[in-house]
Amino acid sequence: MLSFPNPKINIGLFVTRKRPDGYHDLETIFAPVSVAAPTMQASMSLNDVLEVVPATETRITITGLAVAGTEADNLVWKAWHLLQASHPHIAPVHIYLHKKIPMGAGLGGGSADGAFMLRLLNDYYELGLSLAQLAELALLLGSDCPFFLYNKPCYASGRGEELLPISLDLSPFTIQIVDTAIHVSTANAFSLISPRPAPYDLRNLPDLPVESWKDVIHNDFEGAVFSRHPQLLEVRDHLYHSGALYASMTGSGSAIYGIFPKGKMANMDLDFFSKSYISEG
Numbered sequence: 427m428l429s430f431p432n433p434k435i436n437i438g439l440f441v442t443r444k445r446p447d448g449y450h451d452l453e454t455i456f457a458p459v460s461v462a463a464p465t466m467q468a469s470m471s472l473n474d475v476l477e478v479v480p481a482t483e484t485r486i487t488i489t490g491l492a493v494a495g496t497e498a499d500n501l502v503w504k505a506w507h508l509l510q511a512s513h514p515h516i517a518p519v520h521i522y523l524h525k526k527i528p529m530g531a532g533l534g535g536g537s538a539d540g541a542f543m544l545r546l547l548n549d550y551y552e553l554g555l556s557l558a559q560l561a562e563l564a565l566l567l568g569s570d571c572p573f574f575l576y577n578k579p580c581y582a583s584g585r586g587e588e589l590l591p592i593s594l595d596l597s598p599f600t601i602q603i604v605d606t607a608i609h610v611s612t613a614n615a616f617s618l619i620s621p622r623p624a625p626y627d628l629r630n631l632p633d634l635p636v637e638s639w640k641d642v643i644h645n646d647f648e649g650a651v652f653s654r655h656p657q658l659l660e661v662r663d664h665l666y667h668s669g670a671l672y673a674s675m676t677g678s679g680s681a682i683y684g685i686f687p688k689g690k691m692a693n694m695d696l697d698f699f700s701k702s703y704i705s706e707g
Contacts, residue, residue, distance in 0.1 A: 427550045430473040431542040433533035438643035453624045457579045459705045472703045480521035490525035495499045496524040501540030521700035531610030532677025540567040541574035596633045600686045601705040608680040615678035618650035639672040651679045668692030
């Protein structure tokens with residue numbers, strides 16, 4: 427059984443408070459994207475590929491982009507064991523994970539893999555778990571994992587686990603995601619910013635024209651990350667100069683995206699970026 431975990435982008439990201447438990451409260455909009463590279467040399471989708479097949483013992487094979495940590499650290503592996511703990515009768519499987527979503531890019535690839543694995547196993551084993559039950563399990567894997575079960579634009583608050591679906595339609599636009607292959611540590615990025623109240627209620631964003639977003643919202647991580655990696659600011663500026671209606675870093679970085687009028691995109695002739703990917707909504 428196959429599944430194709432997709433990346434997400436953050437539209438606006440405000441870090442509002444450091445909590446007593448060490449986590450941070452934030453406000454953002456999560457938006458799922460399914461993107462493909464515009465070149466023949468990289469024509470495959472940016473989505474990861476996840477498959478489970480029957481096996482005599484549960485094991486995992488990871489191909490594609492390098493993944494940091496051990497197998498036990500991988501959220502796909504953790505998802506199987508999490509489900510097995512509450513359903514000890516489930517049979518072993520061989521898990522295949524092919525990574526295309528880059529790590530440390532703010533695209534949520536690891537969280538997507540964990541959430542999609544829970545949903546895949548629920549179908550594979552015919553467990554009949556509800557979406558709410560799967561979301562409770564997903565939250566044990568990570569704060570933004572539940573979002574990938576709903577996989578629709580959501581206003582997120584708390585640690586990212588408090589989700590409110592919103593009516594945000596990006597299909598009239600082209601979204602270009604630029605992967606610079608720079609790895610940004612999320613923990614380090616959080617340590618570099620000072621929480622403050624959100625300057626805008628992102629729940630109202632769907633009522634604003636996309637071309638006015640740049641005057642209203644931003645990503646709180648950009649200042650600190652751009653100061654350490656100025657080429658990321660150059661990418662964002664290049665997207666704007668190429669006609670993007672809105673451009674931003676996603677998550678704590680380092681991927682940069684631009685939202686363009688339908689059919690438009692930037693010619694990425696900068697000499698340091700890795701690849702760019704296009705979603706046509």
